[in-house]
Amino acid sequence: MENIGSFIDMIFVTAKAWILALLGQFLPVWIVVLASIVISGVAILCLGPVIMMYLTLLERKVIGRIQNRYGPNRVGIWGLLQPIADGIKMFTKEDIVPANADKLIHLLAPIMTVVPALMIFVVVPFGRQMTAADLNIGFLYFIAVSSITILPIFMASWSSRNKYSLLGGMRTAAQLISYEVPMTLAAVPAIMMSQSLSTNTIVLTQAGSFGLNWFIFTPWGIVGFIVFFLCATAECNRPPFDLPEAESELVAGFHTEYSGMKFALFYMAEYMNAFTLCGIAATLFLGGWQGPFLPSWVWFFGKTLALICIMIWFRGTFPRFRVDHLMAFAWKFLLPLTLVNILLTALWQFTSASAAWLFSIMILAAMLYMLVKLNRVFVPEKRNYVLAD
């Protein structure tokens, strides 16, 4: 029983090691090293698009159920072949480039959006020993690479020569830069407690007994998680933070002038970003692949999918933010909250357990009360113009 459990847990790692051992029989060492990289790379390159395809289906199904409809159910059983049909449709569409567009940048932008989205997969710990590259600066790498996504989006909006595109691009730049600040700061407590930037080490510190010592079970963890998750939702342009592609205001925002496979690439990047951001959120606060009984990769994918379902739930529920509300939420609410949260984490570390709970909850309550009071909308008193009548 124990053996079967650990075998299923390590099945992918064992498979890779077996292939490499087989190659090592009759090939020089440097080719084996190269093969190791290629195997991980190919696994990620296949995983990314497949995840994207089935996330679109999941999203359409769940949103449909929320709106009391079935969602796609015609192609294949339960509509399981729908993503493939969509893919064929996208490939056969005409590729339209605006006459006055900057042709080279217009072509480069969708390609460049997909690259960072795929690069983030490298540091996501999918399971025990299943990080493609266990960088010791894993989280820093994630922040750096995910911030590149602004650039191709802005390239797309600028090169399209379309006012809607440009407005969408401007909004994207403003929104993504704003939300990156609280997102990074929200993750700082997790890094402080695990004393490492490596995503694998962050997961390992959350082991405890039964693998249930997750950071979310502490006051700073839950605050950090909520802030990080909200920022992650904003980072991948998902509702209610979908101002860059607000269809009712901007046609489609930055990808207005894109069609066919280029458009599909933007979508692919968006969904892969959603997946990796949820994966990183699960890694930082929900214990990554830690968990009792089930294989580690099942835990990881379960947690990530649960977070994605919450994102879809958000989309089915909330209307879009107004631009000034969006900015105010990031700078005036989330940012101070994360700063206090970092302080709280330090207190938690250096005080005894019960006192720590008391302190944390008091400080958090006071902070929330203060932030709500400070963020209150100022409504001027109604004035009577005596001389007007």
Next chain:
Amino acid sequence: MIFGAGVFKGMMVTLKNFLTSYYRDRDNGGIFTVQYPEEREKLAENYRNLPFLVYDGAPDQIRCVACGICERECPPKCIHIEMATDAAGKPARKPAVFDIDYSLCMNCGICEEVCPFDSIYMDHTFEITSQAGPRSLIRGKEALARSNDYFRKIRPAMAAAVDQKRKTAEDKKKAAATPPPPQEIK
């Protein structure tokens, strides 16, 4: 009131919708979709679509007498009637040609209302699409003929009323034809 309570309230509403869509029926918060080709909504009895001609008995015995009232009243002029002639060249009380252009018909039902011979009624069929172009939607007399049983099936209340009316009219006619029994003179 806790700050942000409205957010959770909204999320609970959508969660409830999501969950009830799996086990409730459509009138109690379940799924609204009718999976059209496999499932169909029951049409209301007074649903009206393209017209058809009613016959009693054999399909060539349509009730229509080619009076041409519907042809004149039809707003988009989609009905075309030519009266048949008998061997002597005298007009017979039935149509030689009765064409309705379904591509032109606007489903108003005026023909049904003006017909004094209860012969033209609106049908319940709507799946008449064809790839052969609008010409293929011109229906002749034979294609338009439907039995009275069919009429009773799709619109039972209306058909019963019409049958009743025709029966009384016939009875009256019979009564008029046979001389009344001599009354006793006191």
